[in-house]
Amino acid sequence: MxxxxxxxxxxxxxxxxxxxxxxxxxxxxxxxxxxxxxxxxxxxxxxxxxxxxxxxxxxxxxxxxxxxxxxxxxxxxxxxxxxxxxxxxxxxxxxxxxxxxxxxxxxxxxxxxxxxxxxxxxxxxxxxxxxxxxxxxxxxxxxxxxxxxxxxxxxxxxxxxxxxxxxxxxxxxxxxxxxxxxxxxxxxxxxxxxxxxxxxxxxxxxxxxxxxxxxxxxxxxxxxxxxxxxxxxxxxxxxxxxxxxxYKEPATITVIVPVRPTAVCLQLQQMVESIGQLADEWIVLGDNVSEEMQACLSDLVCPVINVDQSDSEQPNWSFLRSAATGQYLLWMNPEEWMTPVDARRFAGVKLQLDSLEDGVSILQHRLAGSDLKTVRRTRMVRREADFSWNPAAHEFNLNPAAVIRHTDISFTLKPL
CATH class of the missing domain: 3.90.550.10 (Spore Coat Polysaccharide Biosynthesis Protein SpsA; Chain A)
Incomplete structure (x- = not known):
């Protein structure tokens, strides 16, 4: 200044x-x-x-x-x-x-x-x-x-x-x-x-x-x-x-994270640090999540629910709906992260969401060497909405009549 x-x-x-x-x-x-x-x-x-x-x-x-x-x-x-x-x-x-x-x-x-x-x-x-x-x-x-x-x-x-x-x-x-x-x-x-x-x-x-x-x-x-x-x-x-x-209360978000055997703790830690302030609750999907991975989540001040699930690509959404308490479910992979600016803007979205909105789409930047590819993904969905899961694209599918908020907020995927 x-x-x-x-x-x-x-x-x-x-x-x-x-x-x-x-x-x-x-x-x-x-x-x-x-x-x-x-x-x-x-x-x-x-x-x-x-x-x-x-x-x-x-x-x-x-x-x-x-x-x-x-x-x-x-x-x-x-x-x-x-x-x-x-x-x-x-x-x-x-x-x-x-x-x-x-x-x-x-x-x-x-x-x-x-x-x-x-x-x-x-x-x-x-x-x-x-x-x-x-x-x-x-x-x-x-x-x-x-x-x-x-x-x-x-x-x-x-x-x-x-x-x-x-x-x-x-x-x-x-x-x-x-x-x-x-x-x-x-x-x-x-x-x-x-x-x-x-x-x-x-x-x-x-x-x-x-x-x-x-x-x-x-x-x-x-x-x-x-x-x-x-x-x-x-x-x-x-x-x-x-x-x-x-003075509207912000929407509450349950972040769902699949922890696969190949996941790297450094990636998970980077993702948690980038969006930690946005989450009201975490659900960690995985079979026998390692102590190292659990340590990455130990500093979170909101509830963390561990769900043993061998196939994190096909989650049991019926169970996850009942386990989660957030109004919205946000899927984040360990190798993804948000910049501080995008995380700040996402906090603003939490304040604006209302019960009529079924989902939120954001941009995914995929880094592969020097190449950058951007795609739009519906990564957040209202817990009570009618949705299905696309495991190939890692996004929620909503019916054509659903109300989706399309944002230019982005997250980056960068495999190690």
Missing amino acids: DKTSIIILTHNQIYLTYLCLESIRRHTSVPYEIIVVDNGSTDRTVKYLLGQPDLNLIQNATNLGFAKGCNQGYAAATGDTILFLNNDTIVTPGWLTRMLSALYSDDTIGMVGPVSNYVSGRQQIPVSYQDFSEAEAFSIQHAARYEGKRLDERRVVGFCMLIKREVLAEVGVFDEQYGLGNYEDDDLCLRVINNGYRIQIIYDSFIHHFGHMTMGILHESNLNQLLVLNRDKARLKWGADIHSLI
């Missing part, structure tokens, strides 16, 4: 904007740039901003809304990390450093947000101060008490969102159909988690939020009506209530 692009929208409220910018300058020790998008201010805000030499100002003649303004700022940003920040906030010591540290601590983390005195959901914490001038002292004590605490969450609120540029490039920017505001942040969060990225709340990063200020801007447009309108837009786009999708 080289620089964070801080994108702030303004619409009047010059004093709040002043407080926000001054707090950024005072408490930000890592490289950053400030991009302010003014959405048609009619007070002295633009004149004030034009006099600030350390920011890039984009001026709109009218209020184009939160999503459109943020996207304008993103288009002008040059940093590899993007921060969307409300102007009615005051940042505190270490705020950005701690969020950046968490964001880049793992490749699967795509977005983070701070805690605050005024925000919806699990980001809101109780505070002991009465006046915003006391927020800095409170934040120092709070950061010391909760140093290093992170919480995986499905959403963070748009008043302050820190996201990797590469994630935005993958999932897309804010959806501008939401107009002046509301639900565009939930929409973005849903796309982030649907692509398998994790979202975290950073407990030792605190930002004071005045709140109500954006709502004041939206008053003339009838806030309640706008909330209903945008909730309906989100439902129409996603086919269900957006919050029910954000």
